[in-house]
Amino acid sequence: MKIKWYIPLMLMCICIFAFTSCSKSSDEEDLTSEETQDFSFTQAIVVNNETEEFSESVVLKATDYNKAFDEFDGKIKSIEVKQIKYIITNFNGPENQELITASLSVADGSGNGAEILATATNMILADIQNQEQTIDPETAGLNKLQLMMKNSPHTATMTLSGTANSTPITLTLTYTIKGSITVYID
Numbered sequence: 001m002k003i004k005w006y007i008p009l010m011l012m013c014i015c016i017f018a019f020t021s022c023s024k025s026s027d028e029e030d031l032t033s034e035e036t037q038d039f040s041f042t043q044a045i046v047v048n049n050e051t052e053e054f055s056e057s058v059v060l061k062a063t064d065y066n067k068a069f070d071e072f073d074g075k076i077k078s079i080e081v082k083q084i085k086y087i088i089t090n091f092n093g094p095e096n097q098e099l100i101t102a103s104l105s106v107a108d109g110s111g112n113g114a115e116i117l118a119t120a121t122n123m124i125l126a127d128i129q130n131q132e133q134t135i136d137p138e139t140a141g142l143n144k145l146q147l148m149m150k151n152s153p154h155t156a157t158m159t160l161s162g163t164a165n166s167t168p169i170t171l172t173l174t175y176t177i178k179g180s181i182t183v184y185i186d
Contacts, residue, residue, distance in 0.1 A: 055161035072183035102162030109155035117141030
């Protein structure tokens with residue numbers, strides 16, 4: 001007879017233990033809420049070179065373009081770059097000047113660990129100036145860019161380098177990066 005009384009009590013204790021051990025703390029619950037915001041960065045790289053080989057760098061600080069990078073520092077879940085476009089303006093070289101090779105690379109804020117984001121070959125500058133182009137990014141470069149923007153200090157070094165068939169080479173490459181930032185919110 002006493003066994004009948006202990007079995008329901010034991011089952012009730014097991015259920016209480018199982019349900020209470022699965023509940024989240026309030027800190028964990030706060031981190032499960034997410035918010036996604038779009039961002040857009042536009043930055044120029046100016047090339048003014050007297051030799052056929054060139055390399056110019058700029059530092060991209062995501063916090064300068066979108067306050068969410070600063071506001072949610074340490075709470076960024078993911079960065080997704082959805083589109084990268086560029087336009088060449090201020091071209092002031094010979095009419096038949098060609099970029100034999102050109103690459104846009106991304107590195108950390110100090111310029112270390114560079115990965116190629118995009119490459120191009122045999123481009124007649126006069127033919128493509130003032131025409132917006134879409135970049136089909138290399139996977140390693142895209143991953144590096146997203147990682148540099150996700151992690152503090154949310155900074156990347158963008159480098160345009162290449163070789164032209166004649167000198168001087170004078171142009172401005174303005175690139176635009178569009179994407180989204182997903183953050184954990186309180």
